[in-house]
Amino acid sequence: MIRRTVLLLIPILASALTSHLTASARDILVEAESFARLGGWVVDQQSMPAMGSPYLLAHGLGVAVEDAVTTVDIQREGRYRIWVRTRDWAARWSRQGSPGRFKVAVNGQPLSTLFGTEGDEWHWQDGGTVTLHRGGNELRLHDLTGFDGRCDAIYITSDTLSAPPSSSEAMARLRQRLTPVGRRAKKVGPYDLVVVGGGIAGCCAAVSAARLGCRVALVQDRPVLGGNNSSEVRVGLSGLVAQQPYPNLGKLLDEVGSVGYWNAHEADEEPDSPRSAQIRRILALHPEKMTHNAGPASNYGDGKKRRLIESHPEIDLYLSTHITDVERRGSRITAVTGQNILTGERLRFEGKLFADCTGDATVGFLAGADFRSGRESRAQSGEPSAPDKADSLVMGTSVQWYSEQTDSVCTFPECPWALQFDERTAIPITRGDWDWETGLDKDQIYDIEHIRDYALLAVYGNWAYLKNHSPQREEFARRCLAWVAYIGGKRESRRLLGDVVLREQDLIEGTRYDDAAVTATWGIDLHYPHRKDGFDGEPFLAYSDSRQIAPYPIPYRCLYSRNIDNLFMAGRDISVTHIALGSVRVMRTGGMMGEVVGMAASICRRHNASPRDVYRLYLPELKRLMSAGTGKAGFPEADTGTSAEAK
Numbered sequence: 169m170i171r172r173t174v175l176l177l178i179p180i181l182a183s184a185l186t187s188h189l190t191a192s193a194r195d196i197l198v199e200a201e202s203f204a205r206l207g208g209w210v211v212d213q214q215s216m217p218a219m220g221s222p223y224l225l226a227h228g229l230g231v232a233v234e235d236a237v238t239t240v241d242i243q244r245e246g247r248y249r250i251w252v253r254t255r256d257w258a259a260r261w262s263r264q265g266s267p268g269r270f271k272v273a274v275n276g277q278p279l280s281t282l283f284g285t286e287g288d289e290w291h292w293q294d295g296g297t298v299t300l301h302r303g304g305n306e307l308r309l310h311d312l313t314g315f316d317g318r319c320d321a322i323y324i325t326s327d328t329l330s331a332p333p334s335s336s337e338a339m340a341r342l343r344q345r346l347t348p349v350g351r352r353a354k355k356v357g358p359y360d361l362v363v364v365g366g367g368i369a370g371c372c373a374a375v376s377a378a379r380l381g382c383r384v385a386l387v388q389d390r391p392v393l394g395g396n397n398s399s400e401v402r403v404g405l406s407g408l409v410a411q412q413p414y415p416n417l418g419k420l421l422d423e424v425g426s427v428g429y430w431n432a433h434e435a436d437e438e439p440d441s442p443r444s445a446q447i448r449r450i451l452a453l454h455p456e457k458m459t460h461n462a463g464p465a466s467n468y469g470d471g472k473k474r475r476l477i478e479s480h481p482e483i484d485l486y487l488s489t490h491i492t493d494v495e496r497r498g499s500r501i502t503a504v505t506g507q508n509i510l511t512g513e514r515l516r517f518e519g520k521l522f523a524d525c526t527g528d529a530t531v532g533f534l535a536g537a538d539f540r541s542g543r544e545s546r547a548q549s550g551e552p553s554a555p556d557k558a559d560s561l562v563m564g565t566s567v568q569w570y571s572e573q574t575d576s577v578c579t580f581p582e583c584p585w586a587l588q589f590d591e592r593t594a595i596p597i598t599r600g601d602w603d604w605e606t607g608l609d610k611d612q613i614y615d616i617e618h619i620r621d622y623a624l625l626a627v628y629g630n631w632a633y634l635k636n637h638s639p640q641r642e643e644f645a646r647r648c649l650a651w652v653a654y655i656g657g658k659r660e661s662r663r664l665l666g667d668v669v670l671r672e673q674d675l676i677e678g679t680r681y682d683d684a685a686v687t688a689t690w691g692i693d694l695h696y697p698h699r700k701d702g703f704d705g706e707p708f709l710a711y712s713d714s715r716q717i718a719p720y721p722i723p724y725r726c727l728y729s730r731n732i733d734n735l736f737m738a739g740r741d742i743s744v745t746h747i748a749l750g751s752v753r754v755m756r757t758g759g760m761m762g763e764v765v766g767m768a769a770s771i772c773r774r775h776n777a778s779p780r781d782v783y784r785l786y787l788p789e790l791k792r793l794m795s796a797g798t799g800k801a802g803f804p805e806a807d808t809g810t811s812a813e814a815k
Contacts, residue, residue: 194248194326196240197346198307200224200319201510208233209309212318213389213509214655215617216490217530219290220340221320222509226270227654228314230581230628236309240324245302249328250274250295252283253320257621259288261705263585267628268317273308274298284317292323292332300324315583316624316654343512353505353514356484359385361769362504362517364491365525367395368405368755369739369762371424371473373523376766376798378482382773385517386483387506389490390655393473395527397425397755401657402468402568403602404428404460407756411687411719418760419799423476426469427451427805429460430756446803461601462568462651472804489515491526494534499733501535521734521769521779525762528613529662529741537729538665543746551672551747562746563659563695563753564608564710565616567623569652570599571631571644578648582636586629593702594633596640598647602657605710608697612661620656626708627652659695659740659753666743667780668725675720675751683783684721685794686760691716694750722752724790727765728779736769736779738762767793 201211201222213222226233242248256266268284272295279295286293311317323332333342344350359382363374366388374386396403405425409418422443427450435444451457457467477485489506492514496502503518524531529539542560544551589595604627607619634644668681675692693714697707726743729735737743738761740753752758768782771789775781782790 194244195346196324197342198238198240198322198324199347199512200236200309200321202512203236203238203307203309205237207236207309208311209236210654211509212654213490214620216492216509218614218617219320220336221343223318223320224309225654226268226311226314226317227652228311229649229652231314232311233314235311238307239304240307241304242300242302245300246326247297247328248300248324248326249297250279251292251323251325251332252281252295253290253292253323254283254318255287255290256285257316257318258585258625259286260618261622261625263625265585267313267315267583267585269312270317270319271310271312272322273306273310274300275306278310283319290320291334294331297328315628316621348512349507349514351514353516355516355518357385357518359383359484359517359519360773361385361521361523361766362387362519363523363525364504364531365395365527365739366390366393366487367525367527367739367758368397368421368424369758370395370523370525371477372420372759372762373525373736373738373765373769374477374483375420375424375480376763377769378480378766379798380767380770380793382482382766382770384483385486385519386477387486387489387491387517389488389509391488392470393477393487394468394470395755396657397468399465399468399470400655401653402462402465403566403657403755404430404463404467405756406430406690407754408434408689409756409760411689413684414687414794414797416797416799417686417763417794418756419797420763421756421759421799422803423799424473424759425756426457426467426472427803428457428467432458443803450803450805462570462599465651486515491530491534494531496535499731501531501732501734504531521736521772523736523738523762523765523769524664524741525738527658527661527740529664529737532664532729532732532735532737532741533662535732535735537732537735539662540665541662549671549745549747551745553672553747554745560609562608562612562661563750564605564697565612565619565623565656565658566602566605567620567627567653567656568600568602568604569627570650571647572650574646574648577645580632580635580649583628583632586625586632587703587705587708589630589633590702591639593700594638595630596634596638600627603698603709603711605695606706606708608695608707608710612658616656616658620654622706623656623708624652660746660749662741663744663749664737664741665730666726666728666737667730667783668723668743670722670726670744670748670752672745672747675717675748678718678720681721681723681725683724683787685724685727685764686722686757687719688722688752688757689719690751690754690757692747692750694747717751722757722761724764724768724787725783727761727768733778733780736765738765763798764790764794766798
């Protein structure tokens with residue numbers, strides 16, 4: 169078989185971009201993410217459900233990033249007006265100043281407009297008129313602050329009197345007309361299983377299914393695998409694996425995830441096993457791996473995950489691909505369509521079975537699957553800890569960060585636009601863990617830019633005070649802010665409903681199901697806003713309300729949709745209540761769910777069956793596969809901090 173892994177990491181080639189942009193010589197839309205060279209700007213796709221497009225972000229932690237550069241071909245020399253779609257991202261909180269200022273240069277000449285300085289919502293900022301010559305013309309985004317300036321698109325038009333459309337509907341039509349989004353999607357497949365979401369659950373589902381004979385597509389909307397357990401978010405793997413009654417289930421996690429804090433705990437529990445000896449050797453060589461959250465990039469094993477996926481010829485990997493559409497025939501999904509977040513090119517994935525491992529339940533939502541979000545009422549769920557009335561409260565999004573000790577004094581700019589701290593309210597720490605969590609009262613999908621940005625206001629404001637004004641500033645003088653997440657680490661959004669909805673009482677009582685699959689070991693760990701004294705605005709910290717419980721089974725019937733006949737789910741979008749999600753959401757538990765989904769998909773393929781049929785007709789076969797597991801012996805650990813991901 170020819171290897172067909174698709175690497176969607178490289179920006180669109182200049183020649184391809186030129187070909188596209190010359191199609192309409194006097195009316196050109198340049199999507200910022202399609203720039204030929206991104207420089208130090210990064211692609212943020214988190215808000216695509218709300219915006220319809222990714223954008224570029226100058227995430228330099230107070231140091232201006234390298235320019236992004238591209239070239240557009242003009243067929244007719246003349247006068248053109250330049251519009252830039254941007255926003256003043258701190259303006260919605262009425263903060264002083266505009267942190268995300270940047271310039272745009274055309275053929276080496278900066279436009280007079282200072283961008284990112286007006287409007288609290290995305291809009292077109294007028295860059296004035298320029299003369300463009302026939303042939304190639306250079307566009308350059310020049311960051312001025314390093315504080316998260318952002319550009320969605322540049323519009324070039326010979327109509328110097330009219331502004332481009334601003335509404336989301338009109339923007340969608342403009343993109344359909346002028347970018348690859350409007351082109352017919354290229355068909356790929358058919359696949360036995362299309363896994364959408366390349367976090368821990370999705371990686372395990374893909375590998376498990378591939379090892380059992382399925383042809384698999386793994387579709388991930390970021391350039392790296394791992395989701396929350398990636399170098400972009402940096403959440404450590406929690407939860408125990410290899411539990412009774414299926415002690416081989418979850419060993420696959422050793423191949424997917426890097427050694428970390430919880431592995432040390434496992435080694436202490438079984439001190440004489442070869443696996444424990446291997447864990448101790450790795451941790452002795454790399455003690456930094458004991459930092460669970462917000463650690464060095466190499467702790468999270470981006471490269472290890474990718475090498476594992478690429479070692480399976482049965483898996484086609486599609487990175488940087490965001491699912492935008494789902495096709496159904498009756499109650500079955502026939503295809504999903506994804507958009508490359510860099511080039512705008514569209515792919516149509518045909519498959520017999522689909523697994524939604526996105527966390528946000530993107531596929532299920534677009535397919536019309538039954539779902540819930542927020543907290544159920546006590547009357548609805550029967551849970552003793554549920555509120556009297558259902559509401560929209562969810563666990564929030566963490567934006568973690570850390571600093572590094574350096575040999576010399578390093579400075580950090582004043583941030584008058586950030587949250588303002590003082591001696592009483594400042595938090596004198598060098599690393600922000602999971603508790604830097606916000607947005608618990610907001611929509612984690614459509615409000616994610618707001619949630620992330622508010623967290624940045626807190627991180628930058630606290631650090632600016634510690635560096636510049638704190639009585640303890642000498643202790644921080646040689647500390648440099650080294651990393652702040654710009655991709656939010658979400659805990660909760662939509663939950664798809666299966667034939668069983670797992671509840672609080674099932675966890676506490678250890679309800680025995682005949683289709684018991686994954687044994688979960690995490691307590692009921694729910695997060696709530698922590699309102700810090702001295703701040704009247706939105707909370708930016710959270711606290712944990714945690715209860716220890718005995719290990720309990722998650723039934724297989726929580727892992728497929730009750731109304732979409734060929735849809736599996738694994739990870740934090742499975743069929744549970746809000747309270748139960750507080751326990752099942754940790755990633756090693758999610759990885760075991762993915763492994764079981766891969767097993768069930770292989771049974772569906774073998775018998776031309778549905779996910780529900782696996783429970784009704786082939787449950788003994790599934791139990792035999794869970795007893796065997798799909799993981800291999802040993803703990804491969806190749807990431808040593810020497811690769812690019814160790815930055």
